[in-house]
Amino acid sequence: MCGRLVVKTLSEEFAEILRMAGIPLPEPRYNVAPTQNVFVVRSAPERPGREVVAMRWGLVPAWCDDLSVGSKMINARSETVTQKPAFRSAFKENRCLIPTDGFYEWQKRGSRKQPFWNRMRDARPF
Numbered sequence: 001m002c003g004r005l006v007v008k009t010l011s012e013e014f015a016e017i018l019r020m021a022g023i024p025l026p027e028p029r030y031n032v033a034p035t036q037n038v039f040v041v042r043s044a045p046e047r048p049g050r051e052v053v054a055m056r057w058g059l060v061p062a063w064c065d066d067l068s069v070g071s072k073m074i075n076a077r078s079e080t081v082t083q084k085p086a087f088r089s090a091f092k093e094n095r096c097l098i099p100t101d102g103f104y105e106w107q108k109r110g111s112r113k114q115p116f117w118n119r120m121r122d123a124r125p126f
Contacts, residue, residue, distance in 0.1 A: 002075065002103035002118070005032040005057075007039075009125045014099050017125065023052045023099075034058045034074045040096040055096070061086045101125045 008028035015023045018041060032038055037054045044051040058070025076087040102119035120126060 002105055003034065004104040004115075005038065005098065005100045006030050006102045006104075007032060007099065008101050009099070014125065018050075018099070020050060020052065032057070034071045038098055040098050042094075042096040057098070059086065059090055062089070099125055 006029070008030065011023045015021055020041070024039065034057050036057055038057050039052055040055045041050050041052055043049075056070065057074060059073040059076075060067055060070045061073075073086060076084065076091065081087045081091045101123075102117055104115045105118055106113040106115050108114075
């Protein structure tokens with residue numbers, strides 16, 4: 001489960017990859033954490049096509065009143081996403097893409113956690 005994202009690719013490159021004009025991306029960010037705003041690509045609710053909007057990273061299920069739960073619900077496992085109550089409806093009806101250059105995974109090494117950088121082999125964004 002990734003806990004940090006990196007977004008450093010210029011908006012023109014993301015626009016080309018996603019075939020969308022004028023994607024508004026902020027300055028490069030190398031340590032985007034859950035609950036922070038990230039730009040996402042989603043279906044436009046008011047018109048056909050896609051749009052890029054800033055959204056808070058993390059899922060707060062409709063039945064939950066506490067926004068802090070979003071910091072814990074940042075990824076869903078593909079094997080169980082359709083079964084878990086917290087993710088089931090969102091997976092079916094409310095998807096988005098988070099353009100990123102990579103992410104960090106932590107592994108426990110003794111008493112410490114070691115971050116590992118994950119990216120595409122050709123260094124292009126996902």
